[in-house]
Amino acid sequence: AQMAMQFRGALLRPGDPGYDGARVVYNGMFDRKPGLIIRCSGTADVIDAVNFARQHDLVVAVRGGGHNIAGNAVCDDGLVIDLSQMRGVHVDRDAKTVRVQGGALWGDVDRETQAFGLVAPGGIVSHTGVAGLTLSGGIGWVRDKCGLSCDNLIAAEVVTANGELVEASEKKNKDLLWALRGGGGNFGIVTSFEFKLHPVGPIVAAAFPMYPIEKAPKILRQWRDFLEGKPDEITSAAVMWTMPVAEGLPPGAQGKAVVITGGVYAGDPNEGEKALQPLREFAEPLGEISGQLPYRAVQAAFDPFFPNTGAVHSYWKSVYANELSDELIDILADLGNNRSSSYSLINVPYFGGAVKRVKPTDTAFWTREPSYMLSLDGNWTDPSEREQHVAWVRQAWDRLQPHSTGAVYLNFMGEETQDPDAVVRAAFGDNYARLVELKTKYDPDNLFRMNQNIKPR
Secondary structure (H helix, E strand, C coil): CHHHHHCCCEEECCCCCCHHHHCCCCECCCCCCCCEEEECCCHHHHHHHHHHHHHCCCCEEEECCCCCCCCCCCCCCCEEEECCCCCCEEEECCCCEEEEECCCEHHHHHHHHHHHCEECCCCCCCCCEHHHHHHCCCCCCCHHHHCCCHHHEEEEEEECCCCCEEEEECCCCHHHHHHHCCCCCCCCEEEEEEEECEECCCEEEEEEEEEEHHHHHHHHHHHHHHHCCCCCCEEEEEEEEECCCCCCCCCCCCCCEEEEEEEEECCCHHHHHHHHHHHHCCCCCCEEEEEEEEHHHHHCCCHHHCCCCCCEEEEEEEEEECCCCHHHHHHHHHHHHCCCCCCCEEEEEECCCHHHHCCCCCCCCCCCCCCEEEEEEEEECCHHHHHHHHHHHHHHHHHHHHHCCCCCCHHHCCCCCCCHHHHHHHHHHHHHHHHHHHHHHHCCCCCCCCCCCCCCC
16 A cells, blocks of 8 residues: 555456456566556656665565566565566667666567667667666677676666665676676666667578488587687577477478577678578478578577477576587587486577677676576476476486586576575686675675676675
8 A cells, every 4th residue: 555655557366357367477497476466657857756664674576578487587475576667678779789777578679679779789689678688697699799788887777785876887886787797687677778779680691401300419519619719790509409390490300309409690691691501501491591681580590499488397407518518519419419308408509709808807798708508498488397307407417517617507596495596606707706705795785696696794
């Protein structure tokens, strides 16, 4: 009642119309029931919500796009501060920057920036939230040319735990900007992001050949060799997956287990087609989606397979590797051929160029030196199968450990109950101590703890 008198956005309690829909997140593993969901209409609502939560000592979850694999966008009994109605995007063509509200999705950003042939580096699913992806890194299809999402963050407006709106930029609260570039949602609620833009699109060259998964050992070795000396314009990843039976997919690949050597060229599309051609010649593909495509279409290509409806249950784990040795490739191929679910996939993004040119201490995002991430993405639809699929991910992760650097990517990590602090420390490496100091400065009572949490001193 207190909040309803001053709040502009909707207040949703258990039993209210719209409550059940508002608590649904991407990951169906989490069926949590908040005591109150506050759908903020603007920054003033966020400030009031934070003050209300602090005054009443409530557990707080912050929701942007709701795609967090660990389910942190929703909580039981506490307060969900929902930014999903705050999706404004404003492009400054002269400055080549874009200002984005905290609840925007990457599809919202691409829609506006691509009208001018510009890109803010995002992820690979267009209905992923800008906030969650950026704050813990942001790996997309132009990373080798343009960097991670967090690398392109140049300013932000943040509601801190004391209810104050502060600017984080190179001129004000520079330490907070450093922390937001990869440090997660530990330091406040970002109501506005400002990104620098890059000239890419609206048409790009892309190659997504789909080879029989039985040939994965050979294909992955060829892909590894292709990456040596490639230009920064090419961003690439290898994926092992079972293609759905769906309209628009190559008929020969539908329902088949495949290894995809994907690539996108951030430059002239004609040059890009030539540069990407080797990815299409490793063997006879079952099918492919390749050629000159709208950048927005590339960004949305995986959308149907990761619906933000709670229909898919997911448990993911990730590690980094400095190289793809023959032994590691054979392990990955074996895992790809023996996934516990046809929905599950093994994703191996390559990192070079702009990602590696940033020093590990220049941003909170520490992991800059490894060339490969190995992401084990367990996905299924029957809730009763949870135990077997989680077990597959964990066992696969254990097999990869001897080849790992020890680091992890927090956006690709499921809920950890055994030793969450160790996971966080592994992600931040030598930046962890500085992040603890900044957490203590900006959120000393750990109000924002529904995340991969950095505990204050």
